[in-house]
Amino acid sequence: MIRKATAKDLDKINLLGETLHHNFKQLFNIQKEIDNSFAIVLINEDNKEINAFLYALDFSDNIDLLSIVVESEYRNKGIAFNLIKYLMNEYCLTKSITLEVAVNNFNALSLYRRLNFKVVNVRKGYYHGVDALLMRWEMKDIYILAIESSCDETSIAIVKNGTTVEAMTILSQMDTHANYGGVVPEIASRMHTENITLVLDETLKKTNINIVDVDAIAVTYKPGLLGSLLVGIEFAKTLAYVYKKPLIKVNHLIGHIYANAIDNKLEFPLLALVVSGGHTELVVMQDHYNFKLLGATLDDAIGEAYDKVARVLNIPYPGGPGIEKKALEGKDTYKLPRPVLDETYNFSYSGLKSQIINIVHNAKQRNELIREADLACSFQQAAVDELVRKLGLALQNTGIKNVIVAGGVSANKYLRQEIKKVSEEYNAKLNIPDFIYCTDNAAMIGAAAYPIYLKKDFADFSLNAESHANIC
Template sequence: MPEKKDVRILAYESSCDETSTAVVKNGREIESLVVATQIKSHQRFGGVVPEVASRHHIEVITQITKEALAEAGTNWADLDAIAVTYGPGLVGALLIGVSAAKAASMATGLPLIGVDHIMGHIMAAQLTDEITYPALALQVSGGHTELVLMHDPLNFEIIGDTRDDAAGEAYDKIGRVLGVNYPAGKTIDAWAQEGHDTFHFPRAMLQEDNYDFSFSGLKSAFINTAHHADQIHEQLNKKDLAASFQAAVIDVLAEKTVRALKQYEPKTFILGGGVAANLGLRTRLSQEINKLAQQPKVIMPPLKLCGDNAAMIGAAAYNLFEAGQFADLTLNANPSLELPYAASMLN
């Protein structure tokens, strides 16, 4: 039997404040990964400014294309497809990757693959270990907080979602109150390790019989506590505040995840998204899963694959490539692209 030919995909990601290219082999092996981050720029404003982000993306797009090919020791003729995140994200930012990938597809004749950013985040797991299906993913980032049931590499459905703020968004907002610049997650996580949950903030929707999340109440409780202390000139312990906030976030994420693991008994559990870099969350989920009678394989991608990067897009694109799901040159950015919702959520 002839050996299956390797599939090499050049992938683009530009949905928010990172411009990234990667060459990924067979959806599993990273041959190159280039990430140009704009954090320093947006720190001037305390958060991502969409127009500024778009301007930075176009500055680096041709250079990082060449770098990804050079770092992989490959050239256009060795590639099999070009993939790009087309949503969800900031429309102006997405359009740089989409325009670049389409132009590259036209100039090289290589097929084009449009990838859902969230599917990409989850597929960072495929770069780490083999996923056995069905799988369950907890996808937590600055824009999303979702529990996703994966029947196979292509068919995903959302079984739980945030009703308001994403978890990462809540971190950035309370970070501002604590004087921590965006992105605040890393610092809050580090402070939380040293503090104690003394404030007992509310755990929203913990008792409800669904897999949805809500973080705006927690955020408000946090802000009220901080403002009240300000007014009466009381100094609160920042580390305890951070620990209390993080404990409330993690309690809800862990509890709902464990409940879903018990109900669906997936073969693999995946933690994805930028907040997946949170040590407190990683530790707690591992502990909870260890207690389960039916233990899934756990894949938590390394930190550099948790944030936005093109390698994860290349991984997801490979599955689409194998299924023959290609895009054409009318591909457009779709800022509000969503994975399908499970039937249970459509009421």
């Protein structure tokens, strides 16, 4: 059995190390390295006896394999092979592994060659006059074809290694739904069925990568409009079957978070601010797919508040961008009182929305004119202030230095600007996706599918849609 080493394993590791180097204990100082976050110390044990260890350093995009020792009577049993395989599988978000090996160490050379390590350089006389070969193993590029159809956008993308968008098509139905003042679920589903093969055709035209070459098919399965989700899911199953690819199910909200992994590397721990039509949440991520909720809205989501206020102000669908535009022409003259000024990380937007409704209602009764642009501006400032204040509180209390923003509302320019300010104030590194990846798109689904692909957590052909879901 292979596992991470603990302090208890030290004596045995040092004993094994001495077979490699007489001064191993002082030279490598494994005792300190076990607690070091970027050191990897793995041991293999059979019948509770440690018989091999592996020691490597993780430089984020490369792992340097420093030593690997198997007790003499346990050699030629594949233990070293399995230790390196374990390293590749468990730490393979890392792109490559490098190592040095003496040119006359034939057993080791043959092992590394079997594991697909390639010689990249020679170090003359590195081991007391014997040349060392510098070898490197590189993870193969992983291409995921991703499908998003949870609401009113039919989107397909091909994403490399969870970060590079090779091709993407987004077919928005917004113009159709604008005729009805909002998304009509049945019409959304119909349009997905009509367009989905065309969207695939269009996407494939944009790249040299064929579906035959992709490694997996990913699809949004929750949350969203059931009828719309199902079209994407059945389409994805058909592709997965025809091309014999594994199927990956992706949570749309986690997709929005992973929009931040596009052309960017997520650095943990991080604070994720999720702002959309259905969600307003502050989440801590310690690692990939490790989410802890700090706070959430107690009533309306911020995007919902934008839409409802837009309706009151007669701003046509979609309301969010409408308010943002209107607010540019106005000033914060209404001085709306701020929502609950508590010290939790929760949000509240229904009170703010009610105030706007009251203001408009009262003005109507008194036959007064509403300064719509000013009211839109006042609302936007109050709404964003609340987000920024809570984010600031979280940055202060957690000491976390990485911030990402996710969800449709992150396309709002005022919100982007204010979040940038507060992140700078706390010296935190901020990432907000490009505008195109803020709203619904398949690239973010491909990015979110990548860690699932590496864990080989695949879905089967009975996959079904779910209308509701949370991040954690």
